Amino acid sequence: MLNYYIVDMEKKFLKLNDKFNKQTSLFNDLINLFEENKNQIFKNDTKKISEVRKQALEKFSKSELPTLKHEKWRDTDLSKTLSKNYKYYFDAEENNSEIGKTFKCVVPQLDSLSFTFVNGWNTFESELITLEDGIIIGSFSDAMKKFPEIVEQHFAKTFQPEKDFFSLLNTSYAQDGFFIYVPDNVNSQKSIQIVNIINNDENIFLQPRNLVIIGKNSKLSLIHCHDSVNQKNSFTNSVTEIFLNENSNIDYYKLQNLNNQSTLLNHTNFYQNTNSNISSNSISLNGGLIRNETCVEIEGEGCAANVYGLFLMDDKQHIDNHIFIDHKKSNCVSNELFKGILDDNASAVFNGHVLVRQDSQKTEAFQSNKNILLTDTAKINTKPFLEIYADDVKCSHGATVGQLDNEALFYLRSRGISENNARMLLMYAFAAEVINKISIEPLKNRIDDMVKKRLRGELSVCDQCVLHCGTPEKEIDFEIDLSKI
Amino acid sequence: MKAGKDKIIDEVTQNDYKYGFVTDIETETAKKGLTEETIRFISKKKNEPEFMLEYRLKAYKKWLSMKMPEWANLKIPEIEYQDIIFYAAPKKREDLDSLDEVDPELLNTFNKLGISLDEQKKLAGVAVDAVMDSVSVKTTFSDTLAKHGIIFCSFSEAVKNHPELIKKYMSSVVPSGDNYFAALNSAVFSDGSFCYIPKGVRCPIELSTYFRINAANTGQFERTLIIAEEGSYVSYMEGCTAPQRDENQLHAAIVEIVAHKDAEVKYSTVQNWYPGNKEGKGGIFNFVTKRGLCKGENSKISWTQVETGSAITWKYPSCILKGDNSNCEFYSVAVTNNFQQADTGSKMIHLGRNTKSTIISKGISAGKSNNSYRGLVKIAKKAENSRNFSQCDSLLMGDRCGANTFPYIEARNKSSIIEHEATTSKISEDQLFYCNQRGISTESAIGLIVNGYAKEVLKKLPMEFAVEAQKLLQVTLEGSVG
Numbered sequence: 001m002l003n004y005y006i007v008d009m010e011k012k013f014l015k016l017n018d019k020f021n022k023q024t025s026l027f028n029d030l031i032n033l034f035e036e037n038k039n040q041i042f043k044n045d046t047k048k049i050s051e052v053r054k055q056a057l058e059k060f061s062k063s064e065l066p067t068l069k070h071e072k073w074r075d076t077d078l079s080k081t082l083s084k085n086y087k088y089y090f091d092a093e094e095n096n097s098e099i100g101k102t103f104k105c106v107v108p109q110l111d112s113l114s115f116t117f118v119n120g121w122n123t124f125e126s127e128l129i130t131l132e133d134g135i136i137i138g139s140f141s142d143a144m145k146k147f148p149e150i151v152e153q154h155f156a157k158t159f160q161p162e163k164d165f166f167s168l169l170n171t172s173y174a175q176d177g178f179f180i181y182v183p184d185n186v187n188s189q190k191s192i193q194i195v196n197i198i199n200n201d202e203n204i205f206l207q208p209r210n211l212v213i214i215g216k217n218s219k220l221s222l223i224h225c226h227d228s229v230n231q232k233n234s235f236t237n238s239v240t241e242i243f244l245n246e247n248s249n250i251d252y253y254k255l256q257n258l259n260n261q262s263t264l265l266n267h268t269n270f271y272q273n274t275n276s277n278i279s280s281n282s283i284s285l286n287g288g289l290i291r292n293e294t295c296v297e298i299e300g301e302g303c304a305a306n307v308y309g310l311f312l313m314d315d316k317q318h319i320d321n322h323i324f325i326d327h328k329k330s331n332c333v334s335n336e337l338f339k340g341i342l343d344d345n346a347s348a349v350f351n352g353h354v355l356v357r358q359d360s361q362k363t364e365a366f367q368s369n370k371n372i373l374l375t376d377t378a379k380i381n382t383k384p385f386l387e388i389y390a391d392d393v394k395c396s397h398g399a400t401v402g403q404l405d406n407e408a409l410f411y412l413r414s415r416g417i418s419e420n421n422a423r424m425l426l427m428y429a430f431a432a433e434v435i436n437k438i439s440i441e442p443l444k445n446r447i448d449d450m451v452k453k454r455l456r457g458e459l460s461v462c463d464q465c466v467l468h469c470g471t472p473e474k475e476i477d478f479e480i481d482l483s484k485i
Numbered sequence: 486m487k488a489g490k491d492k493i494i495d496e497v498t499q500n501d502y503k504y505g506f507v508t509d510i511e512t513e514t515a516k517k518g519l520t521e522e523t524i525r526f527i528s529k530k531k532n533e534p535e536f537m538l539e540y541r542l543k544a545y546k547k548w549l550s551m552k553m554p555e556w557a558n559l560k561i562p563e564i565e566y567q568d569i570i571f572y573a574a575p576k577k578r579e580d581l582d583s584l585d586e587v588d589p590e591l592l593n594t595f596n597k598l599g600i601s602l603d604e605q606k607k608l609a610g611v612a613v614d615a616v617m618d619s620v621s622v623k624t625t626f627s628d629t630l631a632k633h634g635i636i637f638c639s640f641s642e643a644v645k646n647h648p649e650l651i652k653k654y655m656s657s658v659v660p661s662g663d664n665y666f667a668a669l670n671s672a673v674f675s676d677g678s679f680c681y682i683p684k685g686v687r688c689p690i691e692l693s694t695y696f697r698i699n700a701a702n703t704g705q706f707e708r709t710l711i712i713a714e715e716g717s718y719v720s721y722m723e724g725c726t727a728p729q730r731d732e733n734q735l736h737a738a739i740v741e742i743v744a745h746k747d748a749e750v751k752y753s754t755v756q757n758w759y760p761g762n763k764e765g766k767g768g769i770f771n772f773v774t775k776r777g778l779c780k781g782e783n784s785k786i787s788w789t790q791v792e793t794g795s796a797i798t799w800k801y802p803s804c805i806l807k808g809d810n811s812n813c814e815f816y817s818v819a820v821t822n823n824f825q826q827a828d829t830g831s832k833m834i835h836l837g838r839n840t841k842s843t844i845i846s847k848g849i850s851a852g853k854s855n856n857s858y859r860g861l862v863k864i865a866k867k868a869e870n871s872r873n874f875s876q877c878d879s880l881l882m883g884d885r886c887g888a889n890t891f892p893y894i895e896a897r898n899k900s901s902i903i904e905h906e907a908t909t910s911k912i913s914e915d916q917l918f919y920c921n922q923r924g925i926s927t928e929s930a931i932g933l934i935v936n937g938y939a940k941e942v943l944k945k946l947p948m949e950f951a952v953e954a955q956k957l958l959q960v961t962l963e964g965s966v967g
Contacts, residue, residue: 071556358884376866376898386890387558388909391881395909401864401896402903 031061033088034172040090041175044144048152056156056171063163075349075381076320081263081289084233086205090175092121110442112191112223113137118199120206120236121176128179133188135220136181140209143179150181154211158241158269159295159326166265170239174209177238180222184215184245191440193223196236198262203233210240214248214276221251221440226264226287233261240268244276246300251439254282255447256290260315263289274300281437283447284311284319285454291320301331309338310434312454313346320349327356327363336367339434341427341455342378350382352397358389367397372404372430427455502759505729512700515572521545524672527572531641531675534648544661544671551665557828558857558889559797562733564770569735571673573700614639614678614694616707626690635719636681637692640708643679650681654712658741658778658805666737666772666799670706674739677707682717682748691720691947696738698727698758698769704735711741713748715781720751722950725794727759730767733796737772746781746808751789753946755954758794765824765853768796775802776832779811779840787814788831789945791954796825801859803832806840806868816942817846820958821854821886830860830877830891835868835901844875847939849958851882857889864901871901879909880938 034041034057042050066073115137116123128138128146136147144151160167178194196208214220228234244250250270258264264287270278282292296305311319325334340348350369371380384397404426412422431451438444515526524545528538553561614637630637636647644651661671678694698705713719727734736758744750752775761768771794777786788802804813815831833842842862850856858877879888890907912934920930935958936943943951943958 361884371896373896373899376900378899380894380896382892382894382905384890384892384905384907386879386907386909387887388879388881388889389885389887391884391886391911393881393909393911397890397905397907399892399894399905400903401894401901403899 030169031057037090041173044141046144046148046152049144049148049155052156053172053174056168059163060165060168060172063165063168066165072322072351075347076289076291076318078263078289081233081235084203084235086203086233086235088205089119089121092176093119107193107223107442107446110191110440110446111189112193114193114195115178117176117178117194117196117208119204120196120208122178131188131190133186134183135186135188136179137192138179140177140179140211141175143181143211147181150213151179151211154213154241154243156241158243158271159297159324160269166237167239167267170207170209170237170267173207174239175207177209177211177240179210180212180220182214182218182220182248184217186215186218188218188220191221191223191443193225195225195227196238198226198228198232198234198236198258199230200232200234203235205235206237208236208238210238212240212242212250214242214244214250216245217247218245219249219251221253223253223255223443225255225257226266227257228259228262231259231261234258235263237265238267240266241271242269243271244273244278246273247275248273249277250279252278252280253438253443254280254284254292256282256284256287257450258287258290260286260288260317262287265291265293267293268295270294270296270305272296272298272300272303272305275302276300277303278305278307279437279439280305280307281434282309282321283434283451284309284313285450287317287319289318289320291322293322294324296323296325296334298325298327298329298332298334301329303329303332305332305334306437307334307336308434308437310431310451311338311340311348312431312451313340313348314343316345318347318349320351322349322351322353324353325355325365327354327360327365330359330361330363332360333364334366336369337434337437338369339371339431340380341372341374341430342380343374345375345377347379348381350380350384350399352383353385354387354395354397356388356390356393356395360390361392363390363393363395365393365395369399370430371401372427373401374403424455428452431455502729504726504757505759507728508699512573512575514570514574514700514703517570517702518567519569519571519673523571527673527675530572530574531644533641533644536648536652537644540656540661541672544668545673547662548665548668548672551662551668554665557799557859558855558891559799559826559828561770561797564735568702570700570703571706572675573703574675575699614692616676616678616694616696629690630688633686633689634683635686635688636679638679640674640677640679640710643710647679647681650712651679651710654710654741654743656741658743658776659739659774664774667739667774670708670737670739670774673704674706674708677738678709680709680711680719680721682713682719684714685716686714687717688719691722693722693724696723696725698734698736701730702732702734704737706736707738709738709740711743711750711752713742713744713750713784715745716747717745718749720947721753722947723752723754724757724950724953726757727769729759729762733761733768733770735770735772736795738774740773740775740802742777742786744777744779744781744784744786744811747783748781749785750777751787752777752802753950754788754790754792755946755950755957756790756792756794756798757957760794760825761796761823763823765796768825769794770797771795771800772797773800775800777802777804777813779804779806779808779813779837781811782808782837783810783812784808785812787816787945789816789942790818791942791946791950791957792817792819792827792829793957795827798825798827798829800829801832803834803861804842805834805836806842806871807836808840809837810839811837812841814843814945815845816945818849818939818942818954818958819846819856819858820849821851821856823852823854825852825854827855828857828859830858832861833863833873834861835864835871835873838867838869838871840868840871842873844873844877845941846875846877847942848877848879848888849882849935849938850879850886850888853885855887855889857887857891858907859891861893861895862903862905863893863895864897864903866897869898869900871898873901873903875905877905877907878938879907880935881909881911
């Protein structure tokens with residue numbers, strides 16, 4: 001039985017002027033919606049989880065809708081996307097699994113296991129799967145049924161700002177998403193790929209909730225894709241919590257290629273124990289409004305957190321990268337590198353915040369954000385913040401905004417390379433620094449191709465699956481004879 | 486080594502604020518608190534024309550509708566505005582023509598501070614406008630300057646003698662409702678300095694204002710307005726001190742600079758308000774709005790500041806680069822010790838083509854203080870080929886202090902280049918060891934390193950100030966490594 005509600009946002013959100021009334025009614029609406037569908041939401045819950053939800057909802061009802069007046073949202077305007085009507089489903093649609101089967105995503109030569117979500121709902125044939133090496137993968141809803149203790153222990157336990165509107169909303173409504181449990185001492189060679197596909201005839205609002213737990217001395221590589229396959233509006237409010245136990249490792253790749261009508265709020269919360277390593281790489285190729293909010297809580301000594309990102313935006317796309325790294329313990333290293341190219345009327349926000357707490361001595365934290373503006377209508381706002389309360393640290397940040405180097409362009413052109421190709425080459429070289437951070441070779445090649453395609457304007461969201469994953473790899477290269485250079 | 490360091494820290498912390506004396510002078514004050522009546526009283530006391538009163542009342546109304554800003558990384562205790570005396574002036578005779586008529590106590594005060602109002606100062610070639618408890622006491626060298634057509638006088642004199650200039654330029658850079666403290670200042674400001682450099686004149690001597698808070702329970706609200714006409718040049722200095730008191734005193738000032746075509750204004754500040762005692766008690770709350778407008782082509786404004794005093798500093802000297810090819814520089818050294826808090830930086834707003842700005846900020850935090858750089862670089866769509874370079878370094882001394890950097894960078898066109906870099910570090914053991922090894926004591930080594938660290942900014946100061954600033958740095962910081 002299809003069970004959905006229309007969240008009639010148009011009348012409630014929007015316009016800051018009489019913000020108060022509208023917010024109140026939106027709150028009531030979302031709270032009422034929750035009350036009305038309690039049974040559906042609580043279906044798989046244990047008592048404890050229901051309690052967490054109720055608390056989150058209570059906090060949510062006291063929080064404020066983010067508007068441009070909020071410091072963290074001053075450059076990202078949600079009023080337009082929130083002025084649309086969205087449908088909210090409390091149950092999976094019937095034909096989802098069909099779609100899930102159609103869109104198989106295979107990265108050539110990549111040894112991976114792929115799992116597909118359609119409109120936020122899993123399309124898995126069986127419940128939780130246990131792999132040979134003991135890794136458990138499945139849907140969040142099934143995990144709540146089968147491993148209530150593990151879920152209880154981790155659900156909503158990472159850093160969640162008390163007042164973060166969307167995280168709280170997600171926690172109270174969370175129904176489905178992926179669940180990965182890696183036991184101790186497992187070093188998996190296989191990558192796990194999670195594909196989120198948005199394919200709907202109407203505008204939809206979805207809230208996936210993901211949970212990843214990595215045991216001691218274990219390693220996981222995870223590829224997390226967000227794709228849309230048509231031009232409908234969508235609003236995704238996703239929260240992913242990743243727990244790293246001692247000596248564990250994660251290679252985490254986010255690939256975002258959504259249509260221009262979509263909104264993606266992507267919260268990723270890392271919780272690091274002693275000697276754990278994070279390498280996170282978010283590649284944003286397309287999307288109407290993307291906000292990647294990454295929080296890293298460093299709770300043990302000897303940790304390393306590497307957070308990289310690349311964004312290539314054009315048209316009226318907007319990307320917002322918020323990174324918060326909380327150095328709570330000594331002897332840890334964090335690295336941030338975000339690069340972006342903006343064309344047409346695109347706009348981007350980078351907000352990196354490194355907090356080094358008192359007594360977190362011997363911390364090293366580096367932040368870098370580099371941007372290229374190709375037009376006079378593109379906008380960039382960058383805010384690399386450092387907040388430091390310990391003295392024996394090495395911290396630095398840098399931010400640049402510029403354009404393609406004219407001299408380099410001239411050099412290439414003087415060697416007979418067309419202006420277009422020369423520009424492509426320079427842009428690609430700029431982006432390559434981030435791409436080269438990808439440690440899985442086949443994935444790197446794949447993303448490399450996609451970035452090249454994107455720069456040439458060939459990669460767009462169409463009725464076919466965006467990634468053309470089924471098609472064999474075609475050598476895509478620049479039409480230049482590099483030997484001439 | 487450790488013991489040696491501790492000793493040095495003790496020495497430093499015992500270093501008292503040497504300008505903390507109180508001058509026993511008769512003052513005339515307004516009633517405590519802020520109402521429309523207070524504003525009328527101030528305006529009447531100063532024999533102001535009607536337009537000034539209207540201006541004040543308008544600002545007061547705006548202020549009432551505003552809220553204390555909370556975005557800064559500062560812990561500001563509740564300020565009870567009804568407990569502050571908004572007007573205090575040393576009692577004086579009607580008009581002063583020569584120095585003999587100035588209250589000798591007053592002269593003493595300034596002599597004690599090392600600010601000579603005497604004509605002896607001729608040798609130094611600095612014209613001084615001394616402001617005590619927000620009323621201008623005496624301006625030296627007015628006559629000499631008048632020969633060049635330069636107007637350098639107190640703000641109230643300017644209101645009387647040059648109302649057309651005041652009407653034209655006052656609030657043209659900082660609107661009366663710009664922010665909470667600017668609105669407060671616009672409503673109650675008592676005096677300040679006014680400076681007008683006519684077309685094509687290069688001001689032959691340095692102009693200087695010296696601010697002194699003396700009376701208890703008072704707030705100081707002064708306003709400075711500098712206008713540099715086409716092709717002119719002026720170098721302007723500002724210094725300030727206050728007595729040691731247990732309660733916090735409020736200082737909310739406005740500085741406006743207008744630079745016309747080809748004009749250059751150099752503004753230097755050594756801010757040394759009373760910073761409070763070692764336990765963080767007392768001290769000045771320093772909330773200042775400083776803004777320059779590069780109005781004409783090729784105009785240039787440079788801000789240089791050395792911030793060592795005040796319990797709380799909230800100050801963002803900024804510049805609007807409106808004229809094509811205009812240029813603005815901001816050099817700052819901010820030092821905080823004990824329980825001091827500083828949230829300071831600069832705003833550069835590029836509107837004209839080929840505009841250039843440079844921000845060099847050096848923060849030094851010691852003790853339990855908190856020092857933040859907060860800056861904005863905004864390049865508008867039409868500001869083609871604009872250029873900004875910002876460098877914000879922080880030096881931490883001790884593990885109980887904080888150093889923060891909050892840069893905001895907003896770019897709106899494709900032909901501009903913005904660069905920002907920042908580092909945070911402490912004086913490394915290696916550096917100290919290197920110096921020690923060569924027979925330099927830890928204390929002098931730290932002095933050496935800090936001075937080297939701040940050199941880039943200090944060398945931008947006029948000579949007179951540079952010496953004072955260097956000394957100040959030494960006093961505040963020597964050996965605070967621990």
